[in-house]
Amino acid sequence: MRSMMLTEEKMIHFIINPTAGSDKGISVWRDLEPELIKYSLSYDVFFTQYPTQATEEATRLLACEEAPVFAILGGDGTLHEVLEALKDESSAKATLMYLPCGSGNDFARGLALTKDPMKFAADLAAYSSSTKKGETPAHMLALSHGFITIQDEKENFFVSGGIGFDASVTEAIATSPLKPLANRLKLGTLAYLLLGIRQVFTEKSAPARIIVDGKKQLNTDRLFFLSAHNLKYEGGGFPFAPHANPEADEIALCIFYDMGILGCIVGLLASLFGLHKYKKGVALLTCKHVEIFSEKCRTVHTDGESLGYLDHISFSAGKGRIRLLYTKKADK
Template sequence: MLRFIINPHSRSGKGKKIWENLKSLLPQDLIYQQFFTEYPGHGSKLAAQLTKEKEEPAPIVTIMGGDGSLNEALNGFHMENAPVLGYLPTGSGNDFARGMKLPADPAQALAHILNPKYFYQLDYGAVCYGDKARPASRRFLVSCGMGYDAAVCHQMNQTKIKKLLNAVHMGKISYLIIGIQQIIHCRFTDGTLKVDKQASIPLKNIAFISCHNLPYEGGGFPFAPGAKVDDGYLDLCIVTAKSRLRFTAVLFTAMLGGRHTRLNGVKLIRCREASLRLNAPLPLHTDGEVLGFYYGMEITCHPRELPTVW
């Protein structure tokens, strides 16, 4: 059984039309179900409904949308009844598709799902945040982060520039514009990082700390070029900077194929779990979805728990 969760508002509102075109490519004798998301968070509710009971064999649940649509589904799945995940990329960033080397064309991606060549067991991450009175947690498939990267995501989700540029297939420029703005406005703070229950590492002038299950975030920035989605580890990219000029150099070299890893103030750590504590609150995101401002986070890798097909 094939099931599709479709974000009709993806690709600047063209998602529904794209899906109608894709349906014409489905075999006439194929049995499938389609579900359209109607509001933010609806994808999680649909995913929960579709995985409420155990099925053998596990159904293929295909998400059509962007990284945010994938994140909603992942956070709705009952993982004890985990489906086989399929993906049709129609987002603006598409960092999951980029990191997995999936076809950017939804029609080609659909062909892979209908005639699969690869089945993988993917890792996913979970982040805990909030305080003792109101603890919260959320899963992520691509990345999570605190600081500059989350600030860019926050503004991206609010600006009208993104929709305008996506409409003319220039969505990446919106990331560049907002990224430059946030270099000026983002906050730096101090804190401590504890990795795999080792001694705490003091950090000064934290610009951002991103945690990666896949190499890219922010529409193609390879902040963790060595991250692998099925190795049982998460890759931390820690960026500290004494000045905004030096921080700009880090971001510029990151655009050039991940060369930022050679610079002072950039550190990559591979871990199974980590705990970050900050002196001042910074924004937190999971797969580009901003959760608010917090004084830290705790992350954990869940190795090879998500079946995927393409």
């Protein structure tokens, strides 16, 4: 770790995954740091070297400082690791900023966050100025989250979680030799679509019982997938849940069920334009809790990380809030 203290203002703690997005993380940092110096901001820098290290560093800083300010450079995975450390009430005074440098960037896409280092630095400077004056920063979001329960064990998600097809595609992409090339060519959404169409022919749907908020029940002979969302995008740009609200005490559901192979392909293509809501066999709902009983084990994921094969899970809305400084693409 290295640091630079240029004024008496509050320290900004950068946690950076240098290899995110095929080494985009370090490239973006090289563009950003001169801007931080230009604005005379106080900051320190931590570069991650292995998975979960971002969680470890954020946890360490939370133990040392009551209201730390985190600035994250990385992909959805790096962000998820830091958010894991911030999800408890003890971190309610922490503030988070995020400059996306990954391949999928569904979190940033769902909130229309900027990818521009210049704007990010300018917003950091504005935040620093407002806090020194005791003012409330503009674009502060009280970010909610959801969680999955598996045999009394809970795993949080901040973008989405799912069971079935969407999870199997996520797993296929993670292990595909095409992923690095797709990242370099900025073809992540296309890779998801192509692997998705392949999975349509190989993924076996199964009968399932879905219980929403303990009362509404959907029985389906063929559950293709169910995804639960805090933000609307998944898979590098598919707006499966256009009705998702990251500040609500609810999760948004997208369910594909009782349709054939052609119907699935049409539904996936339609979802790119938000038109899947008009298709038979697609249900878009909001709820606080949903429980899924599948007649066979299906692939499960949260925020793009596979959790294995399961036949009984539930998704729920979380109660905690995370202070996110909303660095938008453009002010309106």
